[in-house]
Amino acid sequence: MPNAVHIVVCAGIVPDPLQTLEPITTPNGPGLKNEMVLPAVLDPWAASALYEAANLAAKNPGSKLWLVSLGPKAKLQQVMMTVAQKVAFELVPIDGPIGGFPDAHSTAQVLAETIAALPGLDQAKLLLFGGWESATRGAGVTLQLIGERLGITDQFQGVDQIDFRDDGSFEVLERVEGGKHQLSVCSGTPAVLGWATGNLPEPRNNPQIGMANMRTIMPALQKAKPATLAANGLRYVSASLPKQQRATRVVKDLTPDQIARELVAWIGAE
Amino acid sequence: MSVEATTLDSPAHVLDRQIMEVDIACAGFGPAMGGFLTALTHAWTKNPADPAFESKVAPGMPLQVVCYERADDLAAGVSGVVTRAQGIRASFPHLNPAEIPMAAEVSSERVLYLLDPIGASRRSALLRLGDFFLRFAGKLAGVRDHAFELPWTPKFLHKQGGLVLSIGQFNQWVGAQLMASGLVQIWPGTPVSEPLFEENISSHAGRHERAVAGLRLADQGVDRSGAPADGFMPGMDVRAQLTVVGDGPVGQIGRALDQKLGTPEGHARREWALGMKFVIELPEDASNPDALNKKALARDKVIEDAGGEDSTLQLGTVWHTFGYPEPEIFGFLYVHPHRLVSVGIFVPSWMGNPSRTAYRYLQHYIQHPALWRYLKDGTLRSWGAKSLEESGRRGEPFLTGNGYARIGEGSGSTNMLTGSGVDEAWTTGTQLGEAVVELLHAGLPFTQQNLSKTYEKNRRASWVERGAREAQNARNGFHGGIVKGMIGMALAGLTGGRLSMHAHIPPAHKQISRSSDGLTLKDAAAVALADGRPLHDALLSARGWPEIPFDGRLLVTHQDALLMGGKVQAMPGFADHVVFLDRELCIACIEKTCIAMCSGQAITLGDDDLPAFEREKCVHCGACLWNCAQSPDGEHSNIEFRAGSGGLHSAEN
Numbered sequence: 001m002p003n004a005v006h007i008v009v010c011a012g013i014v015p016d017p018l019q020t021l022e023p024i025t026t027p028n029g030p031g032l033k034n035e036m037v038l039p040a041v042l043d044p045w046a047a048s049a050l051y052e053a054a055n056l057a058a059k060n061p062g063s064k065l066w067l068v069s070l071g072p073k074a075k076l077q078q079v080m081m082t083v084a085q086k087v088a089f090e091l092v093p094i095d096g097p098i099g100g101f102p103d104a105h106s107t108a109q110v111l112a113e114t115i116a117a118l119p120g121l122d123q124a125k126l127l128l129f130g131g132w133e134s135a136t137r138g139a140g141v142t143l144q145l146i147g148e149r150l151g152i153t154d155q156f157q158g159v160d161q162i163d164f165r166d167d168g169s170f171e172v173l174e175r176v177e178g179g180k181h182q183l184s185v186c187s188g189t190p191a192v193l194g195w196a197t198g199n200l201p202e203p204r205n206n207p208q209i210g211m212a213n214m215r216t217i218m219p220a221l222q223k224a225k226p227a228t229l230a231a232n233g234l235r236y237v238s239a240s241l242p243k244q245q246r247a248t249r250v251v252k253d254l255t256p257d258q259i260a261r262e263l264v265a266w267i268g269a270e
Numbered sequence: 271m272s273v274e275a276t277t278l279d280s281p282a283h284v285l286d287r288q289i290m291e292v293d294i295a296c297a298g299f300g301p302a303m304g305g306f307l308t309a310l311t312h313a314w315t316k317n318p319a320d321p322a323f324e325s326k327v328a329p330g331m332p333l334q335v336v337c338y339e340r341a342d343d344l345a346a347g348v349s350g351v352v353t354r355a356q357g358i359r360a361s362f363p364h365l366n367p368a369e370i371p372m373a374a375e376v377s378s379e380r381v382l383y384l385l386d387p388i389g390a391s392r393r394s395a396l397l398r399l400g401d402f403f404l405r406f407a408g409k410l411a412g413v414r415d416h417a418f419e420l421p422w423t424p425k426f427l428h429k430q431g432g433l434v435l436s437i438g439q440f441n442q443w444v445g446a447q448l449m450a451s452g453l454v455q456i457w458p459g460t461p462v463s464e465p466l467f468e469e470n471i472s473s474h475a476g477r478h479e480r481a482v483a484g485l486r487l488a489d490q491g492v493d494r495s496g497a498p499a500d501g502f503m504p505g506m507d508v509r510a511q512l513t514v515v516g517d518g519p520v521g522q523i524g525r526a527l528d529q530k531l532g533t534p535e536g537h538a539r540r541e542w543a544l545g546m547k548f549v550i551e552l553p554e555d556a557s558n559p560d561a562l563n564k565k566a567l568a569r570d571k572v573i574e575d576a577g578g579e580d581s582t583l584q585l586g587t588v589w590h591t592f593g594y595p596e597p598e599i600f601g602f603l604y605v606h607p608h609r610l611v612s613v614g615i616f617v618p619s620w621m622g623n624p625s626r627t628a629y630r631y632l633q634h635y636i637q638h639p640a641l642w643r644y645l646k647d648g649t650l651r652s653w654g655a656k657s658l659e660e661s662g663r664r665g666e667p668f669l670t671g672n673g674y675a676r677i678g679e680g681s682g683s684t685n686m687l688t689g690s691g692v693d694e695a696w697t698t699g700t701q702l703g704e705a706v707v708e709l710l711h712a713g714l715p716f717t718q719q720n721l722s723k724t725y726e727k728n729r730r731a732s733w734v735e736r737g738a739r740e741a742q743n744a745r746n747g748f749h750g751g752i753v754k755g756m757i758g759m760a761l762a763g764l765t766g767g768r769l770s771m772h773a774h775i776p777p778a779h780k781q782i783s784r785s786s787d788g789l790t791l792k793d794a795a796a797v798a799l800a801d802g803r804p805l806h807d808a809l810l811s812a813r814g815w816p817e818i819p820f821d822g823r824l825l826v827t828h829q830d831a832l833l834m835g836g837k838v839q840a841m842p843g844f845a846d847h848v849v850f851l852d853r854e855l856c857i858a859c860i861e862k863t864c865i866a867m868c869s870g871q872a873i874t875l876g877d878d879d880l881p882a883f884e885r886e887k888c889v890h891c892g893a894c895l896w897n898c899a900q901s902p903d904g905e906h907s908n909i910e911f912r913a914g915s916g917g918l919h920s921a922e923n
Binding site for chain 2: 038
């Protein structure tokens with residue numbers, strides 16, 4: 001029996017991870033060199049959450065899906081031109097800063113207040129989705145804080161699957177150690193799910209979905225409310241990238257096992 | 271009136287495709303489309319309630335204007351750009367370059383003839399004689415760091431008052447403004463596979479009239495050959511009153527139109543070049559483009575002359591070079607803000623050597639002493655390549671037809687005398703935009719006749735056309751050698767095109783020489799077999815070019831370059847977009863120049879002498895299209911370059 005749910009996906013935007021990212025110190029604290037120049041994408045973890053949310057909404061008629069995103073309006077618009085072709089949703093943009101360094105509590109406060117004020121949202125039916133950590137700093141804090149601010153105590157992190165039962169309860173698979181999943185059963189909504197990758201492939205670009213989405217996304221962006229994030233005394237002492245080394249070779253005559261052995265030896269030597 | 275929609279391959283719809291109706295559908299987003307959509311948007315924002323801008327397909331709504339771009343992001347463009355920006359400034363009268371990342375006003379310009387410090391370059395006896403005299407004269411003639419600076423920059427090359435740009439950042443800047451208006455939707459990551467044609471039987475004349483009725487998007491969820499696979503989604507048909515084609519020199523839509531509708535008598539696209547460039551971040555102690563030049567300050571007696579050589583590059587510096595690494599290869603260097611430098615080369619189709627290649631030549635180029643003194647200790651930030659269509663007006667297709675118009679580089683707007691294309695492309699876009707606005711106000715349909723009376727007429731009367739006519743024969747001499755080419759270019763440049771050299775320009779595949787390097791080919795083949803490197807790379811070594819001293823920072827392997835900057839990738843679920851048509855021709859081909867010139871090493875030698883293509887490495891430069899030494903019909907390439915996903919991801923190109 002379908003369960004109509006109200007799904008709110010919280011998704012930030014992050015610099016395209018394929019770009020060269022260099023931490024620098026700015027007058028406002030740590031940042032990335034030329035961050036505003038870099039193309040942005042939807043946070044990959046949160047993107048998985050969005051696709052899972054759309055899949056769930058499609059399987060449960062009567063459901064609604066919102067995408068709440070905090071970021072500079074111009075950047076949000078660029079990202080939406082890609083994301084909006086994938087799945088149907090209602091965008092709730094907040095015009096504010098992006099980055100891995102703003103205080104998670106301030107961010108969670110802005111998002112929670114926005115979600116609580118969503119017209120038509122039934123918090124009893126709420127599933128709050130997001131990435132189990134963000135691609136910006138990977139602290140894995142913000143989504144939990146949003147849930148707490150909304151009074152949601154059933155929280156799951158590292159989720160790869162959710163399956164509803166007929167009685168409105170649902171099963172959740174969360175990642176645990178050793179490559180395994182923990183199976184939990186939740187009696188019902190509301191709940192917070194911080195997604196890992198899920199099981200769905202990235203949806204194809206569908207121009208019809210894009211055009212339909214744009215009819216609401218563009219007006220929403222134009223009306224996006226500005227938000228500033230308080231520092232709350234947070235101060236970063238330093239920030240650095242993990243050490244990386246690259247040595248690329250093209251080989252055509254080695255077996256996968258030989259390549260794997262060579263890689264293991266190289267990693268061990270480093 | 272009966273209407274039957276067709277595509278190139280199928281006489282009837284085989285699949286159930288989704289259909290969407292819009293007013294204007296656009297293929298490709300680059301400077302030309304930016305100009306078109308800017309002109310349209312500017313006119314609309316002056317009076318959004320103007321009934322002329324009401325949509326015909328969605329009454330009550332504004333025009334439905336969609337633009338489809340193959341690249342994954344609007345910022346993923348590739349081009350080292352210096353431009354006079356005449357047309358761009360006309361569209362943005364209050365343009366402040368500081369608003370566009372990596373943009374700067376041109377501050378100084380030099381033309382350098384680069385001598386060969388190594389002795390591996392293939393130079394004619396005449397050129398060697400000239401080099402000898404220059405070396406002999408040395409500093410007296412102004413030779414320094416194996417480079418001779420022309421005492422003045424020819425007027426036709428001048429970019430004074432212009433801008434250096436990152437085309438990716440410029441496209442992103444323009445795109446953001448367009449989308450903020452709300453009139454236009456620009457969809458990245460959406461390759462377009464073919465135009466939609468309609469055959470109308472005109473009730474007046476009783477004759478068939480062919481019209482373009484829109485665009486078909488590429489199928490998704492297919493295997494490499496294009497057959498349906500997991501998650502198959504047929505590409506949507508986007509039907510439109512007007513289709514604007516600005517998909518560049520190797521765009522699938524433009525070439526499909528040429529194939530179906532033909533080209534003007536005597537026009538053909540036979541002249542090409544591959545532009546390949548690095549974006550390098552200079553070390554802090556070698557350059558501070560944002561600070562004042564100490565030498566200039568000393569000259570003006572602002573500070574004391576501390577002596578020593580000037581080792582700074584000023585913001586907005588523009589260099590044009592020729593002569594090295596091979597006489598046929600032109601080069602450039604532009605200085606952007608924040609110590610970023612675009613430096614690159616052009617490898618032309620008239621460089622007949624079948625093992626011509628770009629990446630390694632580019633690495634030798636930046637190590638030339640005249641450049642290396644500034645660039646050494648720099649860091650490679652990104653890399654990219656694209657084909658330039660250098661036929662200019664001689665390659666101009668039919669600019670208009672029923673339901674469509676062509677703009678930009680694919681419409682032959684590049685000026686090969688001044689070496690500029692961005693501003694020309696932009697201007698053709700604005701010319702079409704203004705024409706469309708005129709037709710909308712007049713309530714007239716987008717027929718060939720109406721588009722010709724507005725867009726074509728304005729284009730023919732503009733500086734773009736004047737420049738195209740002056741440039742038309744400017745490069746003919748290069749088909750007879752570099753010295754003849756430079757003389758011809760100077761002749762055309764100094765006489766405004768009134769005098770020029772004559773040449774017969776053969777199809778691109780015939781410009782590839784069939785003669786081998788003799789002994790060096792044998793030596794190179796032995797080297798290539800021994801250490802697995804590509805043959806063209808081994809050939810350069812066999813000819814005496816030194817091995818590149820890789821440092822992992824600026825001088826990196828070709829594969830590493832694909833991983834730096836924005837990397838290269840391709841979405842799954844799309845077919846291979848480089849297709850070798852007649853495999854027998856490939857097997858018989860000795861030259862295999864497509865492998866040597868592939869910018870991303872995406873084409874390699876596979877089994878049984880057949881080329882193998884890896885789409886994940888392809889940067890969509892289109893070099894393979896004109897570097898095929900074979901032809902199934904005497905004119906066109908044996909390689910088809912179709913619509914595909916992915917490519918470069920760098921935002922700093």
